[in-house]
Amino acid sequence: MPGTEPLDLQSIVDDIYRELTPRLGEGKVADYIPQLARVDPTRFGMAVVTVDGSVYRAGDAEMPFSIQSISKVFTLTLALGKHGENIWTRVGREPSGSAFNSIVQLEHEHGIPRNPFINAGAIAITDLVLAGHTPREAIGEIVRFVRYLADEEDIVIDAEVARSEAATGYRNFALANFMRSFGKLDHPVEHVLGVYFHQCALAMSCVQLAKAGLFLAASGSNPLTRHSVVSRQRARRINALMLTCGHYDGSGDFAYRVGLPGKSGVGGGILVAAPGKASVAVWSPGLNHNGNSLLGSLALEMLASRTGWSVFGG
Amino acid sequence: MPGTEPLDLQSIVDDIYRELTPRLGEGKVADYIPQLARVDPTRFGMAVVTVDGSVYRAGDAEMPFSIQSISKVFTLTLALGKHGENIWTRVGREPSGSAFNSIVQLEHEHGIPRNPFINAGAIAITDLVLAGHTPREAIGEIVRFVRYLADEEDIVIDAEVARSEAATGYRNFALANFMRSFGKLDHPVEHVLGVYFHQCALAMSCVQLAKAGLFLAASGSNPLTRHSVVSRQRARRINALMLTCGHYDGSGDFAYRVGLPGKSGVGGGILVAAPGKASVAVWSPGLNHNGNSLLGSLALEMLASRTGWSVFGG
Amino acid sequence: MPGTEPLDLQSIVDDIYRELTPRLGEGKVADYIPQLARVDPTRFGMAVVTVDGSVYRAGDAEMPFSIQSISKVFTLTLALGKHGENIWTRVGREPSGSAFNSIVQLEHEHGIPRNPFINAGAIAITDLVLAGHTPREAIGEIVRFVRYLADEEDIVIDAEVARSEAATGYRNFALANFMRSFGKLDHPVEHVLGVYFHQCALAMSCVQLAKAGLFLAASGSNPLTRHSVVSRQRARRINALMLTCGHYDGSGDFAYRVGLPGKSGVGGGILVAAPGKASVAVWSPGLNHNGNSLLGSLALEMLASRTGWSVFGG
Amino acid sequence: MPGTEPLDLQSIVDDIYRELTPRLGEGKVADYIPQLARVDPTRFGMAVVTVDGSVYRAGDAEMPFSIQSISKVFTLTLALGKHGENIWTRVGREPSGSAFNSIVQLEHEHGIPRNPFINAGAIAITDLVLAGHTPREAIGEIVRFVRYLADEEDIVIDAEVARSEAATGYRNFALANFMRSFGKLDHPVEHVLGVYFHQCALAMSCVQLAKAGLFLAASGSNPLTRHSVVSRQRARRINALMLTCGHYDGSGDFAYRVGLPGKSGVGGGILVAAPGKASVAVWSPGLNHNGNSLLGSLALEMLASRTGWSVFGG
Incomplete structure (x- = not known):
């Protein structure tokens, strides 16, 4: 049962990466500019940075990609x-x-x-x-x-x-x-x-991206740097916008399946906030028909399910 | 600071009711059928039912209205x-x-x-x-x-x-x-x-409505009756749908301002779930331009702000 | 050159029918009700009734079809x-x-x-x-x-x-x-x-249809019956509406290719007015992607080209 | 009755000009660039050039305006x-x-x-x-x-x-x-x-414009210069396009009221072809809600009515 015992987050992200490995390359890589089309479609990175500062990595979590x-x-x-x-x-x-x-x-x-x-x-x-x-x-x-x-x-x-x-x-x-x-x-x-x-055209790795978004999971302050970025209310509001609008015409589906605020990019990245828990970034270049990372969305659905993280109830 | 000491919910709902009283009658009552148009536009009800079974009422919380x-x-x-x-x-x-x-x-x-x-x-x-x-x-x-x-x-x-x-x-x-x-x-x-x-055409009071929606705030089970209504996952998913789609073309605005899943009706009612906290129903017949209760939305924004309840972070 | 010597209209309609015969059955017969779907897709009728009362026929010109x-x-x-x-x-x-x-x-x-x-x-x-x-x-x-x-x-x-x-x-x-x-x-x-x-659901033959539309080609009066149906101005105006709106989202194309006011039906019929010259009806059940008779439109384009009839100049 | 005796075109255009004089200035002058907004809204010009080369003028028929x-x-x-x-x-x-x-x-x-x-x-x-x-x-x-x-x-x-x-x-x-x-x-x-x-940004007077469009009224050749501009068929086709599409979302209304192919510009000009009869240009800067000259359209409706010119029947 979620919440009743400590999560082994490293095992969870390792499992997700291992289980998705056979599917790497699925989806359609954005090709409207050559620089995006040239990316290796089988890349996959994932990083979880918890509000207490721990970092969990899988795959190409340190490799920069175009955050778009x-x-x-x-x-x-x-x-x-x-x-x-x-x-x-x-x-x-x-x-x-x-x-x-x-x-x-x-x-x-x-x-x-x-x-x-x-x-x-x-x-x-x-x-x-x-x-x-x-x-x-x-x-x-x-x-x-x-x-x-x-x-x-x-x-x-x-x-x-x-x-x-x-x-x-x-x-x-x-x-x-x-x-x-x-x-x-x-x-x-x-x-x-x-x-x-x-x-x-900003190039960031999953770890960098998850750190940059950590303030959204931590009531507006970055617990790593102790910097106050925005007010508690503003952090909530940005999360609300990500939840309702963060995935183009797939936003409702993402909320239904993953249940966490997030924002995707056509480079294959997705940044997600699990309020009070962690900031998460994934990267997999193949996109679904709505222009969101296909395996990235799936990885986040697996993560949410296995951690019990959801803004919609315990 | 939200969460650090017990909330006096009765005072909060009383305050909201008192503060909104001068504005009762604002908005436009639905008039496409005579039965809705005949309602007294100055009615206002609010009911909060917490997951531990306490009920807080204000105004016409026991008066049935058309839930639409x-x-x-x-x-x-x-x-x-x-x-x-x-x-x-x-x-x-x-x-x-x-x-x-x-x-x-x-x-x-x-x-x-x-x-x-x-x-x-x-x-x-x-x-x-x-x-x-x-x-x-x-x-x-x-x-x-x-x-x-x-x-x-x-x-x-x-x-x-x-x-x-x-x-x-x-x-x-x-x-x-x-x-x-x-x-x-x-x-x-x-x-x-x-x-x-x-x-x-179901007619329900705010108290009845808040009780009926309590399973959505309580992981799928009704703590009052101990009935399991839906699975934990399904409760989350229904909440996700309410958050992204529950207020017609004002859903994004409601998520931004209130930060809780809800569903409105043209009778002037709104049902909201604060997961892990409470189920809330408000009723005020005057509607805003999106067809959602004008003062009802405002009352919920005040409630969310004063309780600190939000799905988007503490 | 059009207009310089008498047209042999019977030869023209015979030629059109003969030239289109190899293509009979092309297009998609309307099938939203069984009665239309059952029609023989290779039927083809054409009737020209001139303002001086002469009638020219080809193919199934006397067979009733659903004018829709x-x-x-x-x-x-x-x-x-x-x-x-x-x-x-x-x-x-x-x-x-x-x-x-x-x-x-x-x-x-x-x-x-x-x-x-x-x-x-x-x-x-x-x-x-x-x-x-x-x-x-x-x-x-x-x-x-x-x-x-x-x-x-x-x-x-x-x-x-x-x-x-x-x-x-x-x-x-x-x-x-x-x-x-x-x-x-x-x-x-x-x-x-x-x-x-x-x-x-009116069922009419090409000859009946061409006669019924003759007033539009003859300034509002039916030269066969000498009945005045509408004023000269109203006849023009109905023709204007047929030209700009008579073929759904293919009206511009029909005006470009045929150059005469007309109205089509999903039964495969088209009624056309050549002002001052004749009323024309064709019938071929197969439709194009805009829902207008495929061969019917083509037959009218051939007729307009060979007679020189066009509202857009000699 | 139109067509039975020679038209006194000069009287007709003079009458139209005189009858519209009290209304000069009606409509809304295009103001998206200062050069158009500066035009005197009470200007009015009209020119009719018949296929036999006669020119009839009224008002500011020789004053250049932006044909747009x-x-x-x-x-x-x-x-x-x-x-x-x-x-x-x-x-x-x-x-x-x-x-x-x-x-x-x-x-x-x-x-x-x-x-x-x-x-x-x-x-x-x-x-x-x-x-x-x-x-x-x-x-x-x-x-x-x-x-x-x-x-x-x-x-x-x-x-x-x-x-x-x-x-x-x-x-x-x-x-x-x-x-x-x-x-x-x-x-x-x-x-x-x-x-x-x-x-x-071409600047032309009504007389110049009517002459330039004369080939459309004369089966593709300019009777003034004896130049063949386009084939007979192409002239018809351009006329068809003007009739169905020449007045933006007011094309159907223009066809209904005027019954002649035309093209308008936001400078307040309209060029019209009466096939076999004449080329006509009008200019009045005030526009109707569809962006077509208000009095220009009206002048052409009057002209069509008084001459009997219409592509939709005698």
Whole structure:
């Protein structure tokens, strides 16, 4: 029974990795830029960092990968710090009911994206992070913030990935121009997307990512560094957004199967918070039809089931 | 600080009631049938039933009202009991991103409603509850199930409300015929809607409702009756669905502000589960623009804030 | 060169029939009711009735078939006669940009169908034809009107087709209930659809159909009977509606390729007006992906090309 | 009765101008760029050029205005000349059922615009006109083609309008990037839109415009210059597209009321072809809710009614 005796987390993550090994390579690797398509599809990493500071690893847990949309959690946290609840005049907080890069909803709702975790919403958030900054400064601020969260100074942006996204990101240019046509971006499209493509190109390992997200599992403070990142209430609210909106049009399914707040990226990573317990990151490049890591989601479902971690009841 | 000392729940609910009293009557009472429009808009009830069996009341907590869509939680539980996870071939589990009675999504997804808590999805669930039954039997089963959950024998259906909904429920007839046109209902439209209109017409008080939902806060078992209703995992999953889909196109906002799984009805009621803590029901007839109780949502936000109850972290 | 010497219309229709004979059976026969699915897919009929009263036939030009949506031209003409331009408060006159039975647009436009030739719009028109009548009387009026137009007393409704449509017409029940939910139908859904299913079940031959539509090619009067049916202006306007909306989401393509106003039905018939020249009806049961007769459209394109008939210039 | 005696066209256009004079200034002038907003809203011009070469003028018929989307007719004609019917792999020919600059449909149809007369479709056409050219060359070709059509050497592009559109055309950048994301543009977005903004900035008077469109009323040849522009069939087909798609989501209404193929622009101009009779241009800056000239549409309805000109029957 969950909770009644100490969990052997290392055994649990080892078991999950071993059980999934025969399936490595399943799913479809994102291929819209060559840098993502080149990744070895059989990579798999998992890291669990508990609120008391223990770290459990499996597979390629120390290998950096492109965090892509997981960065939206960090820029949202930054924007909330800068602008507080005023950000909700520029972006909603409802699940989208459609694909991550849909433009349809934007038209119906006059340039206000449904939530900060779809592309349009994250672009609106990046526009807010840019306030008072040059693009270069904003990129610097984002990198420093992630390093501070993870307490890891060697986290960097993969410049080649950022360049490649800029060269082919027509859909994001369409979204940003569309929002600009409704007067919903303050900065030039090129500046906003310049920052956005760089944040998506952050390269982090599972261990780094789990550490960076630990404040969400620990009421807003990072127990490793004793830094207070956000208030208790704000940590809850970011978790609420991850739970309802963190997996594009698979958010309901993830909540049903895993029962924990999380955010996925097309690089195959997922960051999850088990409040009061641990921060978890997985990485497996093959995606399901909603654009979320196929084996990553499965690994998290196994972890939640075996640990009893769920926000929905003991 | 939440959790560090015993909560005085009676004072908390009394305070909430007193603080909201000047605002009673705000919002727009549902008026699509005369029986709902006739309700006194200044009614307000609240009941908290903790997992150890204590009951706290404020206002009109013992006055029955039309639970309407809150009934969808009970029929979903029944359908899961009958058909298990097979129900997901007939209904999805993703937030809808649109109004409670939208038909647009049904066309795009070929007659499969997005989740069991929008009208189309609840009609699909009722169709499953009907399996092997006449409409009269199915209605009887639903009433008996709710009485069993609440341990209250005097819960009844308001027949006049049911008749009135049947006489004017053109939108629901449209939804049901539309699903039938895709072959996604097994029973005649008239049978399915006959049952559906009756389940929506269940009249319950806040206390009755909070008791009936207590199993969701208590890992699947009702601590008052010691009845096991569903498994621990199923209780979690129903909570997950309530959190992501329980408030129509205001589900994300409710999760953000309140942080607890809940289900609203156009009668002005909301049922909420605080896992491990309590089951809560509120009633205030005035609705916000998403069709959820305006003051009821606010009362729950106040309760969550003052108790520290949240699924998203301590 | 078109127009410079008398056309040998009999040779032209004979040639078209002969050239299409190898392809008879192409396309997909409508199968949503057994009575339509049972039709021989290799049937082909064509009739041209010129404004001076000559009749040219090919193939099964005298064999009755289910005219289905072509009836919408006749009920529109009746409704305009009864209510004049007031009908445009209940139905628009813009192309729909979507399928013949789409419900999406109805939601966006609050129960006002885009035009009288999609199902929802035709149902709204039938509701107007019902004004002051029982369903039985309205059906009688429609049949008498079509007989009067064609000057043929033996045109009848296929009662079995009407019954079958009523038993399976869930999509139309959905559309009608949806409009009723917006208060956009005056009569009970069952009455309106009772009439609608009967009008669609009219059985007519190509010759009868071409005669019935002759007033549209002849400035509003039937040169065979010398009856004045509608004003010159109204004939033009009905032609305009057929040109922009007569072929569901293939209306633009039909205008481009054929260049004449027409209305198709899922029974495989198409009625076309060549103003000042002739009324034309074709019948071939196999449909294209837009639900219009595949070979029927092709036959009309051949006819228009060989006669030089086009509303868009000599 | 129309057609039985010679029309006094000068009296007709004079009467229309006089009768509309009290209403000059009605409608809403396009204001998305300052250059359009600055126009005097009470301007009104009208020109009728008959197929035998007579020119009738009223009001500001010789004053140049920004033809905007009317240019789409000329680039479509150019693209058909270069690529023939192959253009239909890049753009459809169905009415859109939505606003002139909607992006929703593009997503549903994977980057293929519905027709060449909505913005997205015109951008696709401009991409085809660019084939083998630099943007500068393509702009030159378009200007030369329009001069050739109108036989007027002093037609020019208003460079300030073009620059201003480029600086604020976020919606068009969104549309073009969106199409590019589906691989449906061959040239860089900046090149395509550079040409597009210039073609829209062509400044022409009603007389010049009517002359330039005369080939559409005269079976493809310009009777003034005796130049053959397109084949008889192609002239018909362009007319068909104008009739079904020429007025955005008001195309059906224009066909119903006016009964002639036409194309409008947000500068307040409308070009119309009365096949076999005349080419007509009107200009009145105030727009209706569909973005078409309010008084311009009305003037054409009056003209059609008084001349009896209609493609839908004598």
